[in-house]
Amino acid sequence: xxxxxxxxxxxxxxxxxxxxxxxxxxxxxxxxxxxxxxxxxxxxxxxxxxxxxxxxxxxxxxxxxxxxxxxxxxxxxxxxxxxxxxxxxxxxxxxxxxxxxxxxxxxxxxxxxxxxxxxxxxxxxxxxxxxxxxxxxxxxxxxxxxxxxxxxxxxxxxxxxxxxxxxxxxxxxxxxxxxxxxxxxxxxxxxxxxxxxxxxxxxxxxxxxxxxxxxxxxxxxxxxxxxxxxxxxxxxxxxxxxxxxxxxxxxxxxxxxxxxxxxxxxxxxxxxxxxxxxxxxxxxxxxxxxxxxxxxxxxxxxxxxxxxxxxxxxxxxxxxxxxxxxxxxxxxxxxxxxxxxxxxxxxxxxxxxxxxxxxxxxxxxxxxxxxxxxxxxxxxxxxxxxxxxxxxxxxxxxxxxxxxxxxxxxxxxxxxxxxxxxxxxxxxxxxxxxxxxxxxxxxxxxxxxxxxxxxxxxxxxxxxxxxxxxxxxxxxxxxxxxxxxxxxxxxxxxxxxxxxxxxxxxxxxxxxxxxxxxxxxxxxxxxxxxxxxxxxxxxxxxxxxxxxxxxxxxxxxxxxxxxxxxxxxxxxxxxxxxxxxxxxxxxxxxxxxxxxxxxxxxxxxxxxxxxxxxxxxxxxxxxxxxxxxxxxxxxxxxxxxxxxxxxxxxxxxxxxxxxx
Numbered sequence: 001x002x003x004x005x006x007x008x009x010x011x012x013x014x015x016x017x018x019x020x021x022x023x024x025x026x027x028x029x030x031x032x033x034x035x036x037x038x039x040x041x042x043x044x045x046x047x048x049x050x051x052x053x054x055x056x057x058x059x060x061x062x063x064x065x066x067x068x069x070x071x072x073x074x075x076x077x078x079x080x081x082x083x084x085x086x087x088x089x090x091x092x093x094x095x096x097x098x099x100x101x102x103x104x105x106x107x108x109x110x111x112x113x114x115x116x117x118x119x120x121x122x123x124x125x126x127x128x129x130x131x132x133x134x135x136x137x138x139x140x141x142x143x144x145x146x147x148x149x150x151x152x153x154x155x156x157x158x159x160x161x162x163x164x165x166x167x168x169x170x171x172x173x174x175x176x177x178x179x180x181x182x183x184x185x186x187x188x189x190x191x192x193x194x195x196x197x198x199x200x201x202x203x204x205x206x207x208x209x210x211x212x213x214x215x216x217x218x219x220x221x222x223x224x225x226x227x228x229x230x231x232x233x234x235x236x237x238x239x240x241x242x243x244x245x246x247x248x249x250x251x252x253x254x255x256x257x258x259x260x261x262x263x264x265x266x267x268x269x270x271x272x273x274x275x276x277x278x279x280x281x282x283x284x285x286x287x288x289x290x291x292x293x294x295x296x297x298x299x300x301x302x303x304x305x306x307x308x309x310x311x312x313x314x315x316x317x318x319x320x321x322x323x324x325x326x327x328x329x330x331x332x333x334x335x336x337x338x339x340x341x342x343x344x345x346x347x348x349x350x351x352x353x354x355x356x357x358x359x360x361x362x363x364x365x366x367x368x369x370x371x372x373x374x375x376x377x378x379x380x381x382x383x384x385x386x387x388x389x390x391x392x393x394x395x396x397x398x399x400x401x402x403x404x405x406x407x408x409x410x411x412x413x414x415x416x417x418x419x420x421x422x423x424x425x426x427x428x429x430x431x432x433x434x435x436x437x438x439x440x441x442x443x444x445x446x447x448x449x450x451x452x453x454x455x456x457x458x459x460x461x462x463x464x465x466x467x468x469x470x471x472x473x474x475x476x477x478x479x480x481x482x483x484x485x486x487x488x489x490x491x492x493x494x495x496x497x498x499x500x501x502x503x504x505x506x507x508x509x510x511x512x513x514x515x516x517x518x519x520x521x522x523x524x525x526x527x528x529x530x531x532x533x534x535x536x537x538x539x540x541x542x543x544x545x546x547x548x549x550x551x552x553x554x555x556x557x558x559x560x561x562x563x564x565x566x567x568x569x570x571x572x573x574x575x576x577x578x579x580x581x582x583x584x585x586x587x588x589x590x591x592x593x594x595x596x597x598x599x600x601x602x603x604x605x606x607x608x609x610x611x612x613x614x615x616x617x618x619x620x621x622x623x624x625x626x627x628x629x630x631x632x633x634x635x636x637x638x639x640x641x642x643x644x645x646x647x648x649x650x651x652x653x654x655x656x657x658x659x660x
Contacts (some may be wrong), residue, residue, distance in 0.1 A: 077593060082518060084195045087223050087249035092270035093129055097254040100350030102204040103219040105188035112187040114199040114226045115156040117280035120273055122251055125152050128269035139263050141249035142177075148207070149175040154182050156201070157280045159289045162296075163187050163201045164529070166288040169511030169529060170208065181206040181215070181529055183358035184292060198249075204355045206529075207255065207267075211443040213362040213513070213526045213614075214263065217330070218255030219353050222273055224248040241420040248275045259330045259345035259362055261615035261633045291507055298504040299533045304334055305343040312649050317341075319645035321630045321638075328616065328634030330361050332643075335536035335627040336649050339409070341565055342532055360508065361535075361631040363528035364613030368472050370538060371512065372524040373563065373587030375479055375491050376416055377547060378498055380556035383486065388413040388559065392420075392474060394479040399449045399474075407459035412482075414461040415475035416587050419573055422455040423466040428577050431455070432467045439470045445519035449474060465573035465584050469525040472587070476524025492522040502549050503541055505534040526614075535619060535629050543609075543621035563588040564621060565607035583607065588621075591639070598643050600653035 009050060083101050086092065125148035132140040139145045151173045153167035165182035172179050185203025189195065200223050207216040227245040243286030254268035308317045321332040326346065333342035345356035352359055363370060380387045391401040392415055393407045400407040410420045424431050439451035451471035480491045488651040496510050513527025530538075540657050541547065544566060547555030562570040563586030572585025581592035588609050611619040616632035620639050628642040646652065 004074050017658055023426075026421050027445050044180050058330045073178045082221065083254055084198055084223055084249070087221075089251060090250050090270075090272050091124055091127065092250070092252075093127070094252075094268060097256050097266060097268040097349045100219060100254075100256070100353040102349055103221050103254075103353035104355065105186060105200075105202075106191060108191045110189040110191055110193075112158065112161060112199045113189050113197065114224060115158045115280070116163070116187070116199075116201065116224050116246065116275075117285055118246055118275045118277040119155045120222075120248070120251070120275055122148065122152040122271045122273055124271055125150055128267055128271070131388060132264075133266065133268045134264035135261060139154045140265065142230060144175070145263075145265075145546075145638075146178045146267075147264075148271075149173040149178045149180065151175065152180070154180070154205075155278070155285070156203070157285050157289060158187050158201075159292060161186055161188065162292065164288055164292045165203070166284055167509040169509065170513070172210075175210065177210060178207045179210050181208055181360050181508065183355070183356065183360060183531075185358070195223060202353060202355075204352070204360070205253075205357050206360050208362070208529070210516075211513070212440075213364045213528075215261035215330075215360055215362045215529065216258040216260065216265070216267075217347065217352070217359055218253055218257075218267065219249050219355065220253040222249050222251045224275065246277045248273050252452075254349065256349040257352070259615065259617075259631050259633050261635060264633070267654070281355070286335070295504070295506050299357070300335070300340040300536050301338065302342060304342045305341045306333060308336075308649075311339070312336075315645060316649045319641040320628050321642070323638060323641065324616075324630060324632055324636050325634040328628060328636075329632040331356075331359060331532050332630035332632075333532055333536075333628075334646075334649075335539065336625075340532065340536050354607065357533065358531060360529050360531065362526075362613070363530060364526050364615065364617050365469065366611040366613045366617060366619055367512075367523070367528045368506060369542075369563065369587035369611055371492065371495065371522065371528060372416060372479075374499055374555060375476070375495050375524075376412060377555035377559055377586075378494060379479060379483065381547075381554060384492050385556060385558070387482070390478070390482060392478050395478040395485075396449075396474070399453055399477075402453065403457070406448050407453075412475050412478060412581065413586075415471045415478070417462075417465060417573060417584060418468050418471045419465050420455075420468075420471055420474075421459045421461040421463065422453075422457050423464075423468070424455055426464070426466065426576070427460070428575065429467055429492075432469065436469065439473070443516045445477075445515040445517055445521050446519075448515065449477070454573050465572075467575070467584075472525030473521075473523060477521055480521060490522075499541075499549075503537050505537050506531055509534045532629075536627060537591050539619055539621055539627035539629070540625075543623075543627065559586055562586055564609045564623075565590045566623075571607065581638050593640075595653075596651060599647045602653065606652070610639060612637065622646045622652065624652045626650060 003356050081098050086360050091550060130146040156163050163185035165184065170179055170181055185201060187199055187201045189199055202219060202221045204547040205220055224246055227247050250270050251273040252270045256266050258264055276414050305317050308315045320334050331345055333340060345352050345359050345508065376387060384519040388411060390412045392410045393404065405635050406422050439448055452474050483489050483491050484496060492512050500510060509528060509530050512522045514522050546557055547553060548558045561567050565571065572583040575582040575584050583590040583592065589612050590607045592607045593606040593608060594603055595606045598606050600606050611620045616634050616636050618630055618637060618639055620642060622628060624646055626646045
């Protein structure tokens with residue numbers, strides 16, 4: 001029997017080479033403690049069997065059959081495209097990328113005969129192949145865009161059939177262009193001992209711009225084997241690192257997908273790799289394993305998006321993003337009644353090698369609520385609703401000193417709602433589209449603050465919404481200073497510790513873009529990374545559980561309900577879109593429909609909240625408890641059909657009647 005089941009705005013070139021480590025992970029045998037800016041998060045971790053882990057990550061037999069590009073049995077067809085001899089040959093410039101299926105096990109793969117724990121480094125990272133597909137700003141003219149980061153290193157360990165990165169989320173590299181994001185992968189032996197005692201390892205990774213949120217998704221593959229000394233976990237003791245010896249081949253990789261509106265490119269190659277072994281019993285490695293097991297155990301059940309039509313026979317799955325340009329969609333799906341229905345993830349070379357559960361997507365401006373909105377909601381729950389009325393000038397006195405009269409009476413809530421009264425043009429999105437360069441380009445706190453406070457005072461605060469990502473940076477910075485004065489904690493560490501950890505989202509979502517200086521200020525308005533499981537959990541926490549976990553209220557409820565358009569007396573400000581009626585409230589958008597247009601004729605107006613991100617990102621928090629989401633970069637923003645169709649899963653009108 002086979003061992004495996006058969007299942008932003010306009011960007012700029014960033015030239016600062018400084019780097020700040022913003023997240024360290026302290027590992028324990030039964031818990032994970034995160035240390036970020038003085039705050040410590042301890043995560044208890046349950047045990048889970050290898051079999052259950054494999055089922056959770058890769059699906060049962062029927063689910064595995066649906067994986068795009070599944071390799072044939074016995075090394076037939078594509079299974080032999082990359083031979084062990086090729087991997088052992090060192091540096092190569094392959095003619096083209098290969099089908100993604102090469103980066104996953106064949107149906108009749110054997111269990112891994114070797115274990116791995118150590119640091120992997122790649123060299124000669126500029127000697128790769130690149131094909132630029134979309135580049136309106138001519139970034140491809142820079143050599144730094146056409147290579148991997150010079151410092152490309154990651155620590156991995158194996159756990160059964162899993163390849164687990166020790167550091168998850170954003171890995172700052174110090175490069176002028178690229179940071180890295182690593183996700184869990186898989187290890188196996190080729191059937192019939194084709195590789196003569198070597199084990200193969202494949203895993204997803206991504207490039208992410210150092211000062212922006214674009215993600216370029218890739219896969220890597222190498223082979224390894226134990227050489228003398230301890231070769232299995234059972235053989236290792238406290239001093240195993242002195243006996244453990246590993247060797248590895250070169251690393252084949254390809255990057256053939258992205259969520260990036262303005263720069264799309266394919267990268268591929270084979271680079272020399274080196275391994276520096278470390279015992280998997282060391283605290284950091286042991287905790288990475290424990291956290292991974294905890295994460296896999298708590299993932300939502302997954303089904304194909306097409307199964308909606310089976311579970312809800314009147315529902316048309318195509319209504320949920322079927323009209324989007326699918327070549328530009330990284331992930332889309334529906335979370336309903338405890339099941340995560342997802343469309344197959346696709347790259348230019350296949351189905352991401354069966355690693356769709358670990359594909360990373362960017363937050364972009366959905367972070368305006370997921371970071372800044374949840375942070376202020378948490379502060380208001382801890383310290384009272386008066387937090388909303390705290391003055392920006394009280395907590396950022398130096399930053400507001402140049403124009404103190406412009407910031408009189410401007411509160412945290414005003415900045416969160418982008419209604420500070422300070423702007424250049426009242427035209428919809430004009431400032432964001434035309435005047436934000438001085439804010440987006442720098443990656444230091446001082447330079448960003450100078451730009452953020454550079455707009456002209458026009459109207460009284462709280463009277464007009466003008467979309468400014470810089471306003472979210474202001475309120476995130478003000479909350480940072482407020483919380484430090486209250487407890488010494490970091491504001492993003494608070495969100496991690498108090499919300500994301502008990503919500504059981506993946507540790508890959510625990511990092512944030514920060515300024516590259518000693519302030520290390522979280523951006524607030526962008527710069528997070530998710531898996532689809534993370535999206536489902538966060539959305540349900542907001543729209544179904546209303547900011548509570550296991551009956552404990554974590555977010556101040558009235559403010560959250562106002563953002564969800566469930567407080568008729570607080571709809572937020574009109575965003576003055578010339579074509580649509582949009583509201584913006586507590587960091588959330590809402591589209592206003594005629595009730596009859598969404599199947600609720602008894603309501604004159606129907607307010608549908610959602611989170612939105614640059615390039616084509618939506619998380620729609622449907623009022624019936626259903627979540628519809630997509631992450632794309634085709635510039636398409638649609639949700640009307642999904643709102644109407646969700647009525648067939650659960651009624652929208654009854655829910656709205658209850659809250660109104």
